[in-house]
Amino acid sequence: MRSPGWRVVPRLYAREMRCALRDRTIVSNTILLPVLMYPFVIWLAFTVMSLVMSRSQGLRPEVGVSAGFTDPSATIAALSGEGLSVLETDSSTGASMVADGTLAAMVSPSSDAPAGLQSAVVLYDGSSEAGRTAAGRAEDALSGMRERAVRRLLPGIGVTPLRWAGFRMRTANTASSRQMGSFILSLMIPATFVVMVSVGCFYTAIDAFAGERERATFETLLSTSAPRFGIIASKYLYVATFGVVSGLLNLGAIAVSVPAMLAPLLRSAGESISFELGAGQLATAAGAGVLLALFLSSGMLLFACVARNFKEGQAMVTPFYLAAILPVMFLQTPGLELNPVLKVLPVVSSVLIMRSGLQGAVDVPLSLASIFTTLAGVALLLLAAARVLRHEEAVTGSFSGSPSALFRRLLGRTVRAPKGTVNG
Secondary structure: OOOOHHHHHHHHHHHHHHHHHOOHHHHHHHHHHHHHHHHHHHHHHHHHHHHHHHHHHHOOOEEEEOOOOOOHHHHHHHHHHOOOEEEEOOHHHHHHHHHOOOOOEEEEEOOOOOOOOOOEEEEEOOOOHHHHHHHHHHHHHHHHHHHHHHHHHHHHHOOOHHHHHOOOOOOOOOOOHHHHHHHHHHHHHHHHHHHHHHHHHHHHHHHHHHHHHHOOOHHHHHOOOOOHHHHHHHHHHHHHHHHHHHHHHHHHHHHHHHHHHHHHHHHHOOOOOOOOOOHHHHHHHHHHHHHHHHHHHHHHHHHHOOOOOHHHHHHHHHHHHHHHHHHHHOOOOOOOOOOOOHHHOHHHHHHHHHHHHHHOOOOHHHHHHHHHHHHHHHHHHHHHHHHHHHOOEOOOEOOOOOHHHHHHHHOOOOOOOOOOOOEO
16 A cells, blocks of 8 residues: 655655765765865965965066156156166167067157147056056056146146146945945855855755666665655755755855955955844845755756766756856846846846845845745646656666656656566
8 A cells, every 4th residue: 555645755855865975976065065165265266366466566577768758867766666677768679678578668758749748658568467567557657747747837827736626526335334245245145155056956966866776776766655756755855955055054154254354355455344144134045045945956856857877867957057057147236136027037036035135135025926936836846857757667767868758758758668667
């Protein structure tokens, strides 16, 4: 007598979890990778950035200065004051030295300057770090010379520096340091979160079917009294669990590592930003992550259920994986918010709910509508997977791990099994 479907789900779920925790590939990709990878990548990026900046600051490029300036000594002094090594030479020789890399840049008077005015040309090689650094410093030095020259001339014509400015502008940021920190995290966390949840679901969804077929245990499972929907439900809960765990571990790792590495850099730049997140913000982000994992695991499970081995499973699941994460790459626009159109897109709506939750401004009606839409999509995908699995051959396994076979199964067209097979 066949037992009710939901009664066997806890036992099958426990079986799936025990098998998964023995697999080093699954544990490393769903637990260790989210905790270590992105904090390490962020630390490495900031370290490289700091090294590049320190190298640029310590670099003293050599620039050439030709004759013809109104005050040559002031020009040389201004360039030297910006950390440049100055070589006096003529324009043609300096241009040749820039071309062959001997000089980082060449500063010469412009021949097309209006009468009575001084103008300069900075010649540099933009493909080299020394050339770009020298050009930037030379422009700063010459701009400072121009500003000082104007201030010296203003008293002679009866104009004060304040009057010469004509129009002054200043900006004032009304956002608090905590709001700025939440804004930065809301742009950084969702994209990496989607990738980690997808990775957590990817390997477990393939292992749920292709792994069992390769280990020759799936036929044994189908031959038991467990109903097909109970098997699908237990495997779905197993895949969703690892997706949720992977995403939440990644969320915690980023929330801890990003402030620790980013805050000192911002303080050195004169910015005071707090990355402290409240309990409500973290709860909303975690809830959106769970919703995302529920949908991704159901979709990947559907595409993986017809695969006979890991190679076929990867070929089947990868298109869904890419279709899920690629739209998120285009959601980094700061002003993009959840709206009635985007609420019907499960992955996109979950990411936008997470972003608004981190910023502390959640649209409750739209979020509830998005949750309903996503859960409805999950139910449809699971029903489709159960329909596919209903035609599974208990002895020979699935007919083929191809998209055409999957669509034939979804349409209810069974494939005639070879003689001698037993239909489950």
